[in-house]
Amino acid sequence: MREMDKAFDFRTAQARWYAVWEEAKVFEAKPDSGKQPWSIVIPPPNITGNLHMGHALVNTLHDILTRFKRAQGFDALWVPGTDHAGIATQMMVERQLKAEGKTRHDLTRAEFEARIWAWKEQNQGAIEHQLKRMGAGVDWSRNRFTLDPALNRAVRHVFVEAYKQGRIYRGPRMIQWDPALQTALSDLEVKHEERRGKLWHLRYPLADGSGGIVVATTRPETMLGDTAVAVHPDDARYTAVVGKLLDHPITGRQIPVVADSFVDPEFGTGCVKLTPAHDPNDFAAGQRLKLPSLTVIGFDAKMTADAGKYAGLDRFEARKRIVADLEELGVLVKVEDHTSKVALSDRSGAVLEPLVSDQWFMDVKEAAAKALEAVRSGAIQFTPEHHVAVWEHWLTNIQDWCISRQLVWGHRIPAWTCGACSHLHVEMEAPAACAKCGSTELTQDPDTLDTWFSSALWPFSAFGWPDATPDLKRYYPTSVLITGYDILFFWVARMAMAGLTWMGEVPFRKVYFNSLVRDASGQKMSKTKGNVIDPLEVMDEYGTDALRFSLAIMAAPGTDIAMSPARLEASRNFCNKLWNAARFVQMNLTDEVTLALEPAFGEAEFWMAGRLRSELGAVTEALEAFRFHDAADRLYHLVYDDFCGTYIELAKVQLTSGTAAQKAAILHFLDLLLRALHPFVPFLTEEIHEAVLAGRLKAGEPALLAERAWPLGDPVLAREGGDPALIPQFQEALSTFLRLKAENGVDPAKRVAALCSLRALEPFAEALKAIARLEGVSFVDGDLSAPSRAVAVVGRGAVALELAGLKDPAAEKAKLEKEREKLEKELAALRGRLDNPRYLEKAPADEVEKAKALAEEKTARLAQVVALLG
């Protein structure tokens, strides 16, 4: 038998076990096992990514659940994978090119794409390696990449089918254009930021010379594209001018005054210039009123040829020039300070330009209705539930989704246009010739799809859909989804919609939204703030198990996690504590002590088994309800307080000099704890399991802890007996002896004689003597008070120390007075309740019983205190 080190060496454990688990195929799904399937898919990390605290949390929670479910006897499958992350990845490689003094336009599309693939091959391994370091028990034989040919087939399938059904269409629409990235974005990729700006009031003269009207605008540069000025139809101030023509102050073009109810008469002057090509509102109004559209800002964010003398200027430069010109022309009536929300690209940070452009869209109204219903009916359940409100709001007001991106890296849109007759072909494969005119001059659409388009299919594409694979049948729908609420719309909603549309069933039955990991003072971690805690460094410094345990114990649903060195230290210490308890057990085991041996039970064992029974039951419930923090907290105290603090202390005699059967009881308890803790701290527990339990397992038990069963059903837990009140009473007596010593300034090591009036504790005399370092404990009936003794109340009796000459009477009296005050206060509160007839009448019976028992106990205790005070 290997001797265990004095402290847990997490470095060794972390380095060893993952390979062993993989080798033993512990994490691989067992479709033929006859077990009930339980499945979860990873939120695929971006290949651009490095493991950060968010990943560490999500992966820890995934792993806890997967290991827990496997131990419970499920065929547990956790599917890993990575995401191609369209924009993010392309940006990385473009940055690389820039460093070489090139741009992507120096390469052909094929060359550029090849370059990104090469980058992917080089980097994908990093995030996968980091997953392994976390101990993430994923089934690597089912690893997927969102751009794999198989997943591409799923994407094309959805695209083609949706196109046929009319759910996907192409057309000129107003979209948010990112001039920096040179691509269209979906509404979700737009962030609004408040910016201080101006509101310019401009006079547009009437063409008939009968005066003019004043419009207010925040973007004067777009006025070059004005094709009308609108007022509210009921606005009496302007009824006379509706239908008249205005001379555009700069271009001189004549534009009409129109009436539309979207105009807010209260805002500005009540007149708004209409620029259908450059504003979503105006675009809609333009469509309603059949106004022409004039594009004056291009995709490069510079003024177009139609902007006349401003052509070629950057849009913001043009604004300055136009304002100056307007002032010169004398049409600038007023300039007000005005803060307004500016639309920014979530990706590049650039100010977006609303532009009309030919893009592909997906109509998701029907799917959204299904997703709404799925949550309303409970087919999908959210934890925490409050996210339902946001879900409802978004899906109820959902707009068509712009799915095309002007990027190279991604799923290419399966659409071909005939060069001869312009006929559009949307097909799974490239057509050989035009179906309409027979021309072979076909060009594929250069665009790719929004990354989230493929992510939406992940819960079934990862299982081989559109083929009806055995995996798909067995593991879809997945059991649960764990992810951040920040991608509720991007991902969760879209998966729900896609799953319901293409599989006819929800993709997951439950969704757990994990917390945000913040720094020690609750601040969001960011590189610029410099407060980022790197999980890789944490794993080196405190150990992976400490990191995982810290994350788990702080993962209360709906609240953010404040990660701190103090918390990590506490977890590391916890790991070491368990290690040392195990080490102590192991040191005292002889070869014949095994789990096959029938354990001998005494009072301490019945108590310990009772604690394990109730706590492991609570831990199981907590995990089922995603209360990871609750589960971890209970295990923490079970180990620290119950197992180490109380039980091992009590069992020291059995452990060092007891029978094999007595030692077997201790071994059993350790074994149960290891099995319960394994999902949280897998490296530590596997290491202990090997050191302590190797060769002591029952025949037929798997040698790896990772393969052993969840402890809840263990027969040892079912053993009941003994007096459940005894051990708590022992603890109180012990603690009181120690307190009396401390209060009277007695050296803890000084052996003094002790007395106890609680006969039930006689069997624990030796333990009390040893732990409290007493000369001995005599059990006597009746009053213990005497001038030479320090006395205190324990339960319904008392204990005393023989302290002739050492006693501090003032301290003792003060303590007793304090206790009397406290008891009187508590009793007053209890009596207040019990004397209230309405309480007795309305409160539940068991509640009243509890209060009565408590009052009775406290009364008895108070009597003891009063007696001691004399």
Added chain:
RNA sequence: GGGCGUAUAACUCAGCGGUAGAGUGCUACCUUCACACGGUAGAAGUCCCAGGUUCGAAUCCUGGUACGCCCACCA
């Protein structure tokens, strides 16, 4: 303009109708043969404020205050 969340010990957070909890920190003591990454004892809280419901509220309701987040086309 809507919606959501959070306010509990010095700090970070649990608890969410029936005697105020944890971790860290703090004070004092202890190197007792598993562990100083340890042990023992202890101090520390108008549970944001104001109303209400209830026999009873930190916990439920209403209103307020302070932070934080999300959504929204008001030029």
